Every structure is written in C-alpha cells, then in structure tokens.
Amino acid sequence: MTANQRLTTPFTARTTAAxxxxxxxxxGRRMIVTGGASGIGVExxxxxxxxxxxxTIATRDPRRANALVEEFxxxxxxxxxxxxxxxxESVDAFVEGFPGPLDALVANAAIMAIxxxxxxxxxxxxxxxxxxxxxxxxxxxxxxxxxxAQAARVVLxxxxxHLAAPFDFDDxxxxxxxxxxxxxxxxxxxxxxxxxxxITRRWAQDGITANALNxxxxxxxxxxxxxxxxxxxxxxxxxxxxxxxTDHYKTPAQGASTTVLLAGSPLLDGVSGRYFDDNQEAxxxxxxxDATAGVAAHALDPAAxxxxxxxxxxxxxxx
Ligand SMILES: NC(=O)c1ccc[n+]([C@@H]2O[C@H](COP(=O)([O-])OP(=O)(O)OC[C@H]3O[C@@H](n4cnc5c(N)ncnc54)[C@H](OP(=O)(O)O)[C@@H]3O)[C@@H](O)[C@H]2O)c1
Numbered sequence: 001m002t003a004n005q006r007l008t009t010p011f012t013a014r015t016t017a018a019x020x021x022x023x024x025x026x027x028g029r030r031m032i033v034t035g036g037a038s039g040i041g042v043e044x045x046x047x048x049x050x051x052x053x054x055x056t057i058a059t060r061d062p063r064r065a066n067a068l069v070e071e072f073x074x075x076x077x078x079x080x081x082x083x084x085x086x087x088x089e090s091v092d093a094f095v096e097g098f099p100g101p102l103d104a105l106v107a108n109a110a111i112m113a114i115x116x117x118x119x120x121x122x123x124x125x126x127x128x129x130x131x132x133x134x135x136x137x138x139x140x141x142x143x144x145x146x147x148x149a150q151a152a153r154v155v156l157x158x159x160x161x162h163l164a165a166p167f168d169f170d171d172x173x174x175x176x177x178x179x180x181x182x183x184x185x186x187x188x189x190x191x192x193x194x195x196x197x198x199i200t201r202r203w204a205q206d207g208i209t210a211n212a213l214n215x216x217x218x219x220x221x222x223x224x225x226x227x228x229x230x231x232x233x234x235x236x237x238x239x240x241x242x243x244x245x246t247d248h249y250k251t252p253a254q255g256a257s258t259t260v261l262l263a264g265s266p267l268l269d270g271v272s273g274r275y276f277d278d279n280q281e282a283x284x285x286x287x288x289x290d291a292t293a294g295v296a297a298h299a300l301d302p303a304a305x306x307x308x309x310x311x312x313x314x315x316x317x318x319x
Contacts, residue, residue, distance in 0.1 A: 009267055011279035013216060017047030017256035020279070026264050027052035030102055030149070032142075034083060034135070035109025037064040039220030040157070043256035044108060046071075048264055049078045058083035058094060058109070058138075085109055085134025086120045088319055091141060100145030101152070104263045107135040107192065108157040112222045113230075117179035122319045125173045127181075131188035136195060136312045147206040151269075154210035155262045156196050158275070158299075162189035162214075163291040166298035167308055181225070191308060193275055193299035198309045200273030201302065209272035211262045212299075216278060217248055218255035275300065 011020060031048055035041040036057035049055045049072050057065040057080040065080035072078040081097060084090040110131045118126040124133055139146075139154055146152035165186025171177050174184060192212055199210035223231065231237040238244050258276050262268055275282050275295035287296025298304065 006283065007267075007271060007274065007276075007281040009261065009265075009279050011257065011261065013250065013278035014254055015257045015279055016251075016253040017043050017260040018050060018253065020257050020260045021047055021051040021264055024051050024264060024266065029053045029104065029264070030056075031104040031106065031263065032056045032058055032098070032102060033106040033108055034058040034085065034138070036106075037061075037068065037080065039222060040215050040218055040252050040255045040259065041108045042068060043252045044106060044259050044263070045078060047253075047256060047260045048104075051264060053103075053264065055079075056081055056098070060084050083138070085138070086126060086130045088122065088134070088137055088316065091134055091137045095138065095141035098142065098145060100142075101148035101150075102142055102145035103149045103151075104153045104155065105139060105142060105146065106155045106157065106259060106263050107139070108155075108259065109135075110157070110188075110222065111225075112161075112185050113181040113225045114184070115181055115225055117174055117184075119173075122315075123173070124315070125179075125184055127184045128172060128188045128191065131185070132191040132195070133312060133315065135192065137316050139195070139199070140313075140316070143203070143206075146203070146208050150207045152208045153263055153268070154196070154199055154208065155259055156192040156210065156212040157259055158192045158212045158214055159185070159189040160214045160277075160292070161186040162193055162299050163285070163287045163294070163296045164289045165190055166287070166296070167191055167194065167304060169307060169311065172311070190296070190299045193295065194301075194305040194308045196275070197273050197300055197302060197305035201305065202309070204272065209268070209270065211268065211272060211274050211276065213258040213262055213276040214282070215255040215258055216250045218250050218252055219243060220252065273300075
C-alpha cells in the first residue's frame with residue numbers, strides 16, 4: 001500500500017466488533033476505553049477484553065461499569081477507574097493512577113448537541129472540553145506510557161458530524177459567534193481527527209500510531225439531548241416518537257467494530273493519521289453543510305493540526 005492508497009479491509013458496516021478480532025490474540029495488551037460503561041463503549045470493551053486484552057474502563061462513575069467488570073471476572077481483566085474529561089484535575093488524577101505501559105488508548109467518550117452553551121471550570125465550552133480538550137490532556141498525560149509500549153495505538157472516536165464544522169480558530173469556544181449545538185459537537189469531532197494527524201506527526205518516532213473513525217448511527221444515550229423533531233428529521237423515530245428500524249442504524253456491536261479494528265487488528269499495524277468509516281478508510285471530500293460521507297479535508301490538514309496542537313497545549317498548560 002502506498003501512502004496515498006486508501007486502506008481497505010474485508011469487513012463491512014455490518015461486521016461486529018467480535019468478528020473483527022476473530023482469531024486475534026490480544027493477551028498482555030493493556031488498553032483504556034473512555035466512556036466504556038455505555039453504548040458503543042460497552043461493546044468495544046467486550047470485544048477487546050474478549051480477545052484477551054486487559055481493559056480499563058474510564059468513566060465518571062466507576063460503579064456503572066460493575067456489570068461489565070463482573071462479566072469478565074476470572075477470564076481476562078476488566079477494571080474501571082474514575083475520569084471526568086471536563087475536569088482537568090480529574091484527568092491528572094487518572095493519569096497519575098495509571099501505571100504504564102499502555103498499548104491502546106481509545107478516546108470514545110463524548111456528549112452531543114447540548115442545547116445551550118455550558119462551560120467548564122476553565123470557561124471552556126462543554127462539548128469541546130469533554131470530547132476534545134479532555135482527551136488531548138489525557139493523551140498527552142499518558143504519552144510516556146504509550147511510548148513504553150513501543151507500538152501503541154491511539155484511537156479517536158469521531159463522527160460524521162465533523163464534515164460540517166471546520167475548527168474555528170477565531171472563536172472555538174463560541175464566545176462571540178452564536179452558539180450552535182451541532183456546530184459545537186462537529187467542531188469537537190474535527191478536533192479529534194486533527195489530533196490523530198498531530199500525534200502521527202509528533203510521536204511516530206515513539207512507535208505511536210493514531211487514527212480516527214466514525215462508528216455510524218447507533219441508538220445510545222448520546223441522543224439524550226436531541227429533541228423529537230430532530231430525531232424525526234434524522235429518520236430515527238416515527239411521528240409517534242417510536243424508534244424506527246432503518247438500514248442505516250447499526251447495533252452497538254456493529255457500531256464498535258471500526259473502533260476495535262483500529263485498536264486491535266493486525267491489519268492496522270503501522271497505519272497512522274487516517275480516518276475510517278464502516279471498517280474502510282474514508283474518501284477525502286471537501287466537507288460542508290451538505291456533505292454526508294467521507295472525511296473532510298479540513299480535518300486532515302497538517303497545518304490546521306499543528307495550529308490546533310499549539311492552541312490546545314497553551315489552553316491546557318495555562319488553564
Ligand atoms: N451513537 C451514534 O450514533 C454515534 C454516531 C457518531 C459518533 N458517535 C461517537 O461514538 C462515541 C460513543 O458514543 P455512544 O453513542 O456510545 O454514546 P453514549 O452511550 O452516550 O456513551 C458516551 C460515553 O461518554 C461518557 N462521557 C460523557 N461525558 C463524560 C465526561 N465528562 N467524562 C468522561 N466520560 C464522559 C459517558 O460515560 P459516563 O457517563 O460513564 O462517564 C458515556 O458512557 C462518541 O464519541 C460519539 O461521539 C456515536
């Protein structure tokens with residue numbers, strides 16, 4: 001495969017996470033999955049731990065992971081630890097409590113479309129803070145642990161929502177422009193893809209690779225802030241508000257497959273700085289409000305990645 005060739009795999013949109021790892025032994029690999037106690041994260045943990053990996057579920061309330069920890073009691077190791085990505089003190093405490101090395105960090109946690117602008121203790125808009133800035137601080141804090149694993153992977157669970165929202169360097173926190181819940185979400189998801197590009201540019205000599213992905217549409221807690229009209233417009237519920245079975249919605253186990261491909265499959269050995277959808281590398285497209293598939297050029301732009309890294313380092317250090 002040349003650098004410009006798109007990576008393809010034998011898997012499809014309907015492949016489950018467990019099927020991706022059929023025949024793959026992850027025994028001895030240590031992994032962290034943020035938001036691993038609900039939705040797509042649960043199936044991500046289940047597949048990785050099922051293949052033998054030692055998985056730490058990072059969640060705001062570790063008790064929420066009890067059932068999953070129990071499920072693996074006596075076969076493999078799943079544990080949980082407290083992490084609130086919107087609170088940098090919590091991120092620091094998590095990093096301090098994690099003994100390296102770390103083979104894979106899966107940045108899966110997120111919130112979506114918070115209806116009104118909310119800010120963290122640092123004054124950061126909540127979606128950018130949770131989905132991106134917290135994951136940046138976590139990844140940076142775990143750099144030595146990732147380096148120690150020698151061929152570590154960072155997996156950024158992004159979204160097709162990035163297509164409509166380039167990172168706005170003039171006003172990333174929506175201090176001057178009108179707050180838009182979907183633009184804020186989309187921007188945070190663009191930032192996660194740019195982080196994969198930056199890690200590739202900065203940490204390749206440490207053997208660390210980083211890739212991003214869109215899991216596809218899955219009914220989870222993520223939609224809790226989305227109003228009924230929007231759910232209807234998305235074709236997710238009928239007029240009466242009942243969930244509709246549609247072809248483009250995946251089960252959580254199918255939604256977790258691309259994450260698991262990037263975190264654990266040997267097909268991804270040495271691959272970095274790319275974006276995947278339905279278990280294939282996505283086509284680069286111009287992006288914009290009408291774009292529905294692929295990865296936007298604005299999310300893979302190395303200059304934007306460098307600029308974002310500088311902005312974020314400053315924000316996190318001078319918090
Ligand atoms: N579902 C979809 O259709 C879809 C589509 C495109 C992309 N995605 C992406 O897929 C990923 C997983 O989403 P999901 O659908 O599985 O949603 P979900 O069930 O709501 O899971 C998201 C997780 O994020 C965690 N989280 C939220 N705020 C947090 C914070 N401040 N600190 C730490 N963790 C926090 C929550 O964990 P705790 O409450 O346990 O802390 C929750 O378990 C997200 O990155 C999302 O953007 C999903």
